[in-house]
Amino acid sequence: MKRIITFGTFDVFHIGHLRILQRSRDCGDYLIVGVSSDRMNFNKKDRYPVIPQNQRREIVQSLKCVDEVFFEESLDLKGQYILENKADVLVMGDDWAGRFDEFKNICDVIYLPRTPSVSTTSLIEIIKEI
Numbered sequence: 228m229k230r231i232i233t234f235g236t237f238d239v240f241h242i243g244h245l246r247i248l249q250r251s252r253d254c255g256d257y258l259i260v261g262v263s264s265d266r267m268n269f270n271k272k273d274r275y276p277v278i279p280q281n282q283r284r285e286i287v288q289s290l291k292c293v294d295e296v297f298f299e300e301s302l303d304l305k306g307q308y309i310l311e312n313k314a315d316v317l318v319m320g321d322d323w324a325g326r327f328d329e330f331k332n333i334c335d336v337i338y339l340p341r342t343p344s345v346s347t348t349s350l351i352e353i354i355k356e357i
């Protein structure tokens with residue numbers, strides 16, 4: 228039984244989000260997702276996500292490929308979340324390549340290629356133009 232953990236905001240949920248979650252699940256048997264909290268996003272980017280955290284969590288939890296969801300409250304707690312959830316593998320998109328290598332002593336760390344040509348930021352820009 229291989230337990231996978233991944234993290235993300237999943238704001239304005241799109242196909243890139245779905246694919247990284249499906250491919251993360253394909254790396255093992257059980258997928259746990261840390262959904263970044265509204266406050267964590269505000270601290271990081273100085274703005275709140277468009278979709279509030281309870282709705283982002285509900286969307287992610289409803290997916291067939293996702294087994295369990297919790298709120299990620301801080302980037303600094305990643306090691307603790309990996310240990311608490313007994314994760315065997317940390318999967319992240321390759322926009323984070325190298326950033327989480329420090330956890331290679333507690334689990335495997337895999338960076339998967341991002342889905343090209345789609346992002347929350349570009350979707351927000353397109354919607355603004357309409």
Ligand code: C2G
Nearest residue numbers: 234235236237238243244247263319320341342345
């Ligand atoms: N992603 C992807 N393809 C895209 C867009 C995003 O594969 N076109 C992946 C990202 O690489 C990430 C996941 O989808 O692994 C979630 O992306 P975001 O919601 O942008 O999450 P982020 O702000 O990177 O939050 O602890 C880390 C943070 O919680 C990550």
